[in-house]
Amino acid sequence: MNEFPEIFELNAGDYVETFVKWLTTDHMAVFDSIRDGILAFLLRMQSIISFIPWFVIIGIVFIAGWRLKGVRSGLFYTLMLLTIGLLGYWNDTLLTISIVLTAVIISLVIGIPFGILSANYKRMDNIVRPVLDAMQTMPSFVYLIPAIMLFGLGMVPAVFATTIYALPPVIRLTTLAINSVSKEMIEAAESFGPTPWQALLKVELPQAMPTIMAGVNQTTMMAMAMVVVSSMIGAKGLGYSVLIAINRTDIAMGFDAGISIVFLAIIIDRLTQSIGDKFRHDE
Amino acid sequence: MEKIRVENLTKIFGKHPQKALEELEKGKKRDEILKETHHTVGIGNVSFSVHEGETFVIMGLSGSGKSTLIRCLNLLNKPTAGKIFVDDENILDYDKKALRQFRQTKIAMVFQHFGLFSHRSVLENVEFGLEIKKMDKEERVTKSLEMLKAVGLEGWEYHKVSALSGGMKQRVGLARALANEPEIILMDEPFSALDPLIRRDMHTELLDLQAKLKKTIIFITHDVNEAFKLGDRIAVLKDGEMVQIGTPEEILDNPADEYITNFIEDIDRSRVLRAENIMRKRSLKIGKNTAAKIALEILNDSDYEHGFITDRHDNRILGVVDADDLLLAIKGKLPIAEVMHTDFVSVSEDAYVKEVLEIAAATKYPVAVVNGEGEYVGRIQRAALLKALV
Ligand SMILES: Nc1ncnc2c1ncn2[C@@H]1O[C@H](COP(=O)(O)OP(=O)(O)OP(=O)(O)O)[C@@H](O)[C@H]1O
Numbered sequence: 078m079n080e081f082p083e084i085f086e087l088n089a090g091d092y093v094e095t096f097v098k099w100l101t102t103d104h105m106a107v108f109d110s111i112r113d114g115i116l117a118f119l120l121r122m123q124s125i126i127s128f129i130p131w132f133v134i135i136g137i138v139f140i141a142g143w144r145l146k147g148v149r150s151g152l153f154y155t156l157m158l159l160t161i162g163l164l165g166y167w168n169d170t171l172l173t174i175s176i177v178l179t180a181v182i183i184s185l186v187i188g189i190p191f192g193i194l195s196a197n198y199k200r201m202d203n204i205v206r207p208v209l210d211a212m213q214t215m216p217s218f219v220y221l222i223p224a225i226m227l228f229g230l231g232m233v234p235a236v237f238a239t240t241i242y243a244l245p246p247v248i249r250l251t252t253l254a255i256n257s258v259s260k261e262m263i264e265a266a267e268s269f270g271p272t273p274w275q276a277l278l279k280v281e282l283p284q285a286m287p288t289i290m291a292g293v294n295q296t297t298m299m300a301m302a303m304v305v306v307s308s309m310i311g312a313k314g315l316g317y318s319v320l321i322a323i324n325r326t327d328i329a330m331g332f333d334a335g336i337s338i339v340f341l342a343i344i345i346d347r348l349t350q351s352i353g354d355k356f357r358h359d360e
Numbered sequence: 361m362e363k364i365r366v367e368n369l370t371k372i373f374g375k376h377p378q379k380a381l382e383e384l385e386k387g388k389k390r391d392e393i394l395k396e397t398h399h400t401v402g403i404g405n406v407s408f409s410v411h412e413g414e415t416f417v418i419m420g421l422s423g424s425g426k427s428t429l430i431r432c433l434n435l436l437n438k439p440t441a442g443k444i445f446v447d448d449e450n451i452l453d454y455d456k457k458a459l460r461q462f463r464q465t466k467i468a469m470v471f472q473h474f475g476l477f478s479h480r481s482v483l484e485n486v487e488f489g490l491e492i493k494k495m496d497k498e499e500r501v502t503k504s505l506e507m508l509k510a511v512g513l514e515g516w517e518y519h520k521v522s523a524l525s526g527g528m529k530q531r532v533g534l535a536r537a538l539a540n541e542p543e544i545i546l547m548d549e550p551f552s553a554l555d556p557l558i559r560r561d562m563h564t565e566l567l568d569l570q571a572k573l574k575k576t577i578i579f580i581t582h583d584v585n586e587a588f589k590l591g592d593r594i595a596v597l598k599d600g601e602m603v604q605i606g607t608p609e610e611i612l613d614n615p616a617d618e619y620i621t622n623f624i625e626d627i628d629r630s631r632v633l634r635a636e637n638i639m640r641k642r643s644l645k646i647g648k649n650t651a652a653k654i655a656l657e658i659l660n661d662s663d664y665e666h667g668f669i670t671d672r673h674d675n676r677i678l679g680v681v682d683a684d685d686l687l688l689a690i691k692g693k694l695p696i697a698e699v700m701h702t703d704f705v706s707v708s709e710d711a712y713v714k715e716v717l718e719i720a721a722a723t724k725y726p727v728a729v730v731n732g733e734g735e736y737v738g739r740i741q742r743a744a745l746l747k748a749l750v
């Protein structure tokens with residue numbers, strides 16, 4: 078009596094599998110070109126980043142930290158980067174940065190226009206909002222499944238999974254940002270007869286920028302959080318080292334790679350946050 | 361010339377305005393419609409017209425529909441029914457493009473809480489409208505600088521707007537509207553967020569600017585003094601309906617109903633009424649060559665104690681006499697000119713009663729009123745002064 082009757086069974090998984098199969102076989106060309114696109118972008122990113130000498134990167138981070146926050150922060154970030162280098166994870170860090178950066182850029186390119194549309198069309202918002210809710214409650218490794226199904230193993234599915242996981246905050250905060258631009262300001266703009274584009278570019282976006290930047294920060298941090306998980310399906314870099322360390326129960330290696338991820342996350346978080354602050358304008 | 365004509369304009373807020381409109385047309389009142397259909401009649405069946413170059417003030421209590429009405433004029437509110445003609449074109453027939461054109465060239469708005477763009481500098485705020493019109497950078501900067509100068513904000517061009525005081529912010533709002541060279545300016549309680557002293561400055565500023573620019577201004581206020589100070593004509597809104605339209609004097613003299621009477625109770629009439637509104641026209645004047653005896657008869661025949669002596673040719677006032685003076689002249693066989701007093705005072709016919717009051721306090725004679733050419737046009741008895749003020 079306590080058992081749920083087996084005759085009533087719902088094989089949701091089967092349907093999804095059929096759907097994915099249909100997608101990947103009948104629309105092979107589409108996924109191939111997406112894969113090629115992501116890969117090309119990622120490789121370009123990697124070659125640019127690894128082309129820059131290490132001391133230049135450290136120099137840039139120092140200057141950015143100094144300008145945006147102060148000398149002490151600049152020195153602090155420099156110290157953290159040097160530590161990563163001394164621990165022997167410099168190249169892994171660059172790999173991780175290029176994956177994260179690629180995923181973040183794709184998220185922003187998709188997420189910001191999406192957020193703007195949601196802010197302007199109530200009906201779209203009604204659909205997007207519950208989807209985002211669902212996405213944010215899902216554990217991160219769930220995204221690995223569709224990534225593998227669509228793209229197999231490797232860097233591309235890793236970037237794909239990371240992108241999907243990192244997408245919700247920037248959409249959400251863009252919508253919020255646009256919706257909370259002061260009504261009188263929008264009407265003031267309207268009263269001069271701008272086209273929708275002019276209103277968006279000259280008033281709404283600049284006004285929304287601080288909040289959108291908060292979304293960019295969150296999205297970046299979400300992408301960082303995917304570093305270890307996505308290495309399970311083939312992302313190289315710091316996450317992969319952590320994964321190996323876990324498999325080998327190599328505490329020392331786990332610590333070194335782990336602390337490198339933490340340092341990187343701190344630097345990225347602080348820098349994107351203070352870029353956001355630069356956009357803030359008081360009333 | 362007529363610039364704007366509004367015909368039976370109605371704006372109803374709610375999900376199904378057309379339904380509520382039917383109720384309104386059946387003659388239902390605002391309250392009933394709100395209770396029965398949960399729709400708010402912002403304004404109902406409002407008609408009026410505004411002349412070119414006049415300052416048309418709309419006043420009314422909070423919630424009377426002032427903002428609703430003014431926002432219909434540039435279609436920030438989409439009217440539920442009615443027509444709005446600007447230069448004989450019904451702006452409700454405009455498509456999106458024509459509406460943008462209309463807003464870019466003909467009409468600008470000044471907002472109660474300024475509506476300035478906090479991400480732009482003072483100068484960039486003023487440039488905004490010109491930028492929308494795609495004027496090139498150099499030209500629009502020149503023009504904006506000029507405008508900022510006109511409103512007295514020289515030296516503040518590159519500041520953030522957040523650094524400005526309320527009065528200065530609204531000057532930016534005004535400059536931004538003027539830079540576009542609109543024919544019509546809408547001002548929705550532009551000065552109500554300012555403190556009284558600053559507000560007084562802004563009034564002067566606006567009157568000065570308007571004397572030069574002669575724009576058609578629609579000005580909203582709930583401050584009666586402001587309305588009477590600035591308005592060439594005043595319209596009074598109550599519960600979304602227009603209860604009276606007229607010049608300040610007309611409204612003061614014949615308040616259409618109790619609502620307006622209450623409204624104008626706290627107005628300082630001495631700042632609104634002018635000498636010509638309270639004077640006795642062409643009352644009792646005596647030519648300087650009139651015989652004293654005849655003059656005395658004329659004076660006794662009137663209900664005045666004093667008579668002004670004028671020159672018959674140019675109608676200038678020469679002096680003032682009372683009955684005793686004339687008796688003296690009769691006795692001594694003197695011409696009137698010998699006995700009249702010349703220490704009378706005169707005011708221009710467009711002087712405010714406030715000025716007349718100050719002058720009247722210093723003389724024992726009635727105040728003579730003269731026109732622009734210096735001709736005698738009437739007099740103000742001190743009793744009339746008091747009456748005008750209650
Ligand atoms: N967008 C809106 N939606 C619903 N009701 C509205 C809306 N705007 C105004 N109203 C209602 O219409 C009526 C008239 O409002 P309006 O803002 O025109 O008054 P007002 O005369 O400008 O008042 P105030 O002096 O307070 O600015 C009010 O009852 C108000 O609640």
Ligand SMILES: [Mg+2]
Pocket residue numbers: 426427428548549
């Ligand atoms: Mg209002």
